[in-house]
């Protein structure tokens with residue numbers, strides 16, 4: 001980013017609107033339709049929205065986030081009907097139609113054939129012949145999209161290289177002063193999922209490819225679409241073009257190195273590490289309660305044992321806490337030398353598998369091209 005641009009994005013003051021207030025949602029929608037950047041809650045994570053047809057608004061997303069320009073954005077629309085009306089996606093292949101009918105609104109992004117490159121700002125698709133589309137379920141996102149009546153390009157509302165935001169406080173920590181406004185979900189409509197949507201390549205009639213695991217599992221996709229579902233989010237060789245361009249970028253990792261171990265081995269690992277300095281523990285609340293108070297141990301509870309959805313919801317806040325965020329919310333902020341994280345049983349290939357995918361990325365620091 002040029003120093004001039006950096007100055008420009010900081011010159012703004014971010015307005016915080018209340019997601020529950022109709023007038024505030026209308027103000028946010030007007031701002032969005034006028035070409036401003038507006039962060040808003042979805043059921044997965046907060047998104048940083050801009051009118052997907054405005055080249056300058058879309059450029060501003062990349063500038064505010066510090067995001068590489070060859071990583072395409074997901075376009076958010078209010079319904080399948082409005083997707084058809086906007087006309088930027090081609091005719092949906094049959095499996096895509098079935099998925100849209102089953103999972104929209106919801107935490108599923110469909111990569112679809114792009115009908116016309118002119119219908120969207122060039123930065124949205126990064127030169128691909130496909131476009132990622134999602135109809136979010138969160139009531140505030142739904143109200144905003146309906147009121148703005150524009151296709152909304154929105155990556156997660158974090159600075160590039162930071163964890164996705166799951167609260168308005170996270171968005172402000174990363175983007176205050178860099179975006180026009182933020183719609184706060186507030187207490188009454190919290191984020192339900194907490195991890196980014198499942199991204200599926202649905203451009204073919206005969207099969208689907210999962211590009212990023214999320215709350216909608218491979219088995220659910222197969223059941224709904226009636227075609228084979230292959231996993232495309234495995235490791236990609238550095239020379240190969242990754243199917244989801246975002247997969248090749250360095251992923252967020254906390255400042256302290258993070259190691260994932262089976263739950264039953266956390267205590268032993270902590271005992272071993274404690275002799276060398278302070279140790280962070282990221283685990284369910286019961287295990288954290290057992291370890292809390294031991295000398296040199298800093299616990300950050302993440303969900304309830306046996307409820308992987310609760311762990312998924314709290315993962316990004318827990319990772320941010322280890323980097324010193326969330327002091328006001330009473331979350332731990334002492335620096336630690338190493339973090340020991342408890343693995344979840346991921347055999348269900350749903351939310352627990354998505355949680356483990358993100359945890360492993362945080363552990364590898366994104367040095368691996370993908371996974």
Ligand code: TXA
Nearest residue numbers: 044046047072073130131132155156196197244245246
């Ligand atoms: O839950 C979510 O998906 C959130 C909320 C805000 O909707 N959004 C989100 O966006 O996570 P972002 O930009 O952080 O991640 C989008 C991912 C990237 O890995 C990108 O490469 C991939 O989707 N993607 C977008 N368009 C694509 C396309 N046409 N083909 C393949 N991958 C695509």
Ligand code: MG
Nearest residue numbers: 155156164196
């Ligand atoms: Mg992101």
